[in-house]
Amino acid sequence: MLSEYAVEPAAIGTDWNTFRYLIEKFGADKGRLISRFPNKWERKVIQAAKDAGVSDVKMASIVERLRTAKHKVVDVNRTYDHETNWVDNAIREHGNRPFRAIVCVDAAVPCAEALLPDDCFDENAFFNAPISRDIARTSDDIADALLLIALVAGEIDIVDPYFDLRPARGNYTGPLTSLLGKLAAATPTPKVIKVHFRSHDSRPPPNILAQNAPALTNGILPEGYSLELYEWTEVPGGEDLHDRFFLTDVGGLMVGAGLAAARAAETATFTLLDITHAQQLRSRFSPNSTVYTRVGAAVRIDANGNVELF
Template sequence: MISEYAVEPATIGADWRTFKDLIDRFGADKGRLISRLPNKWEKKVIQAAKEAGVPDVRMSSIIERLSHSKHKVVDFNRAYDHEAEWISNALREHGTRPFKAIICDAGKAACAEAMEPDDCSDAHALFRAATSRDVTRTADQIADALHAMTAVSKEVDIVDPYFDLRPGKGNYLDTLGSGLIANR
């Protein structure tokens, strides 16, 4: 339902047009979230924009858009080694828990799931995002499907005609114990 993407801060911050085009393509409503890799991802984007010489008016817009992008950039508890390059961290984390894609500059494409910012369109298989899917009614499958969604949620309302917490009516708390709450 919602896919996690690794987006290199230096790549998205390199120029205003790249930033604007990419940031507008993310959000839970679009089925795509940016992984906060590293933890100070937004600061790294601003730093990259400054180093690239983005004009002050555009810098103000980048800073404002980043402050309103809390639902687009999410912390998925990824490890980050500040001594290593961003792409090395992204590839290591991708090997542990795969991203849908790794968005970086052309020279850094080190895996099949790497793509350049110019390729980020719904026509590209790695960027296409489904906003719904059928889920088997098991605790593990439901928890897995809801994992990314709960990462951007402050409150979750369960609307299910079969949800019943009364003893002997089913074990509906297994979904919560299967990692939905444990991963938050």
């Protein structure tokens, strides 16, 4: 759903107007993320600006914008050889795991996906980033559509009224297993996944869910990861708890048909959300929410099968 771009520090940092234009073209809500390539990419951009003689006032703005650009830059543990130049590194990595495009200062780079900063406009096929897309409802396709935003995120909330660990209730564990496996392979930092679903008479109470959860989640959670399950009910006369979302602290998506895997021929519409809107939606499932009411205790499961009610 989101695309990863390699952006040469010199291509974005040496000119204030170019920096200001390009940095606004990226973000989890824009469909484009900048690869943290190398892993001190932000410092390289600042150094490029200093080397180019960018004024102190504009330098301060560059530093501040990079500091608050968490939702724009993604680290997927790419390999970088500091003994060679940035372009050669980018071309090599592109051959191993393709970027959507490589933004660089050299027009002669031997790569069809290489873009100059002036090429970075929405009508360019390699820079165009649709904010909605139909995704095949297979576990891996759903996981792939969510992976980049999950990598950037520090906090993840899955909202699906019908989410259920029990296989007879739908294949919700397949996409979750695939996503967490891809996350663990891409980042050394474990994550907490919070899942919010709607209360129903057919659901087991929290103590029974806690008893069954270790067996139902066996093999799903990588080491260090944990899953938190929250049950909610609607407030009379208030908001319907119907829509499905994948929400994070850096943005989110609305998922039309839900996050359960189905037949490969079926699709679900994934639509990127404005960052502010995503945070408003997350607040509906916060401890002090007045939009929905939490039911009973939440259940926390870790990778070792330990369970806690809280």
